[in-house]
Amino acid sequence: MQKAKTTKRSRIRMMTWSLLFIVMSAMILPTVSYVFNSDTAYAQVQNNENQRSNFWRAVKDGNVGYSAVSGEESGVFINQSGQNWREMRSGWLQEIGGWTIMGSLIAIALFYLVRGRLKLQAARSGKMVPRWKFWERIMHWYTAILFVVLAITGLSMLFGRTVLIPLLGSKGFALWANLSINVHNIVGPLFSIGVFAMLLFWAKNNIPNGTDLKWFASGGGIIGNSHPSAGKANGGEKVWYWIVIFVGLIAVCGSGFALIGWLAQLGLGDTTRLTMQNMHQIHAVAAVVWIVVFFGHAYIGTVGTEGALEGMTTGQVSVEWAKEHHDLWYDEVKHQQQSEQIPNSADAKTSVS
Secondary structure, three states, rough: HHHHHHHHHHHHHHHHHHHHHHHHHHHHHHHHHHHHHHEEEHHHHHHOHHHHHHHHHHHHOOEEEEOOOOOOOOOOOOEEEOHHHHHHHHHHHHHHHHHHHHHHHHHHHHHHHHOEOOOOOOOOOEEEOOOHHHHHHHHHHHHHHHHEEEEHHHHHHHHHHHHHHHHHHHHHHHHHHHHHHHHHHHHHHHHHHHHHHHHHHHHHHOOOOOOHHHHOOOOHHHHOOOOOOOOOOHHHHHHHHHHHHHHHHHHHHHHHHHHHHHHHHHHOOOOHHHHHHHHHHHHHHHHHHHHHHHHHHHHHHHHOOOOOOHHHHEEEEHHHHHHHOOOHHHHHHHHHHHHHHHHHHHHHHHOOO
């Protein structure tokens, strides 16, 4: 009996020392090389001679090797540019873009609280002046509505992981993101038709001139109580128009066509990873700029200025609004109406005599 207890204790002792030996060996053996050749080992670390580190460093740098797969970038095992693009998209692009959008909305709200609505100084007489034709209003609202749809879906894809996942959950956001990207890709080309129509039909009203400089120097009627002279489009409206054309049509729509592959099909560019990443950056940055300026345009054209929205809803504006905000255009309209009435008056006198 005593012998059995002794044997059991011996086994436990052997197992304990064996485990301790394994643990100590695991800790000591990796340092043996430093004992025999410490200088070489140190130089190896300092010169980054570790073969596995070199291998993954080459992979991350995008070095080209051999691949049996054909096609673009087939020889690159892992393209690190994708990770760099992802860090940019989830980093400064979201941060700066988000603060820019929020800052513009806060600035508009503060301006409204301080300045209030720009009301007409003269009492309304009930007389109206035709300003926008029916087809022009259709073109405007067609483009404006599609712009809002694209802004909502585009911002959902850009900020969705940060803003919408906490609200909708992962599954809910996945469904919304899938719907957003499909709607965005379908509505985008339709939207570009409206912007191109604006380029064709409204360019003549938005040619800059010396009157615009005076309009800006006077604060555009927003700062102070003066009403600087303006034609059918004032300086601010002309700036908005050319932002729509250059930022919207060229940068946003152009990069959008590249992202869905249409430009490549026409022989303009390609669909490589680098091209898609660059087009996405242009698309996102230009879209944020466009949205921010749109906020200001929408504010001035609705709650910011009394009587401005009537032009795009009924097609007519009050005589008082026309005189205060677009006096040069009102003089042209009045002169044209008088010219059309003169022949009729002469015929009447002739017939009477």
